[in-house]
Amino acid sequence: MNQSGFLLRLTGYLDGFTERTGRTLAWLNIGMVVLTFAVVVMRYLFNHSSIFMQESVMYLHSIVFLLASAYTLKYNEHVRVDILYTRLSGKGKALVDLLGTLFLLMPVTIFIFFASLGYVESSWAIREHSPETSGIPLVYLLKTLIPLMCVLMVIQGVAEVLRNIAVLAGAIPKEAGPAAEDTL
Helix, strand or coil: HHHHHHHHHHHHHHHHHHHHHHHHHHCCHHHHHHHHHHHHHHHHHHHCCCHHHHHHHHHHHHHHHHHHHHHHHHHHCCCCCCCCCHCCCCCHHHHHHHHHHHHHHHHHHHHHHHHHHHHHHHHHHHCCCCCCCCCCCCCCHHHHHHHHHHHHHHHHHHHHHHHHHHHCCCCCCCCCCCHHHHHC
């Protein structure tokens, strides 16, 4: 197998992991909607509120927001200042994406990972729980999502680096991207 073929297969595996993770996490949105609806119905129809249910919505939102960020990256759906990018050729876009991933995404993600470890470790040490009596007693697990998000972002970041190298080498067109998984 040639080097280009290996890089494309590895990119496919990494993209596949991110795809499965993102699609699995998407189901949590249904739970979030159902719980939010239940909280509103309980509050306004029955004049009753549940802190546990309200915090459950927050936990689900946090899980989706943090852990699906790599899935969002895979589909190039993050916010971008798009002044010149759309005017670039496929290889120009690949170069911008490669440099952005190597010099912005990866260093910031790695910094967040290491900066969050003490924060998460402290939370685990005391088995941090909700300040509310009837709240969810798993705040330490919620905080663990931060370094986990970083790991998922680095995995997808590596896929982005490999894909953009393949584009620059002429192995695939930039337009193929992750949405055209058959090309990988």
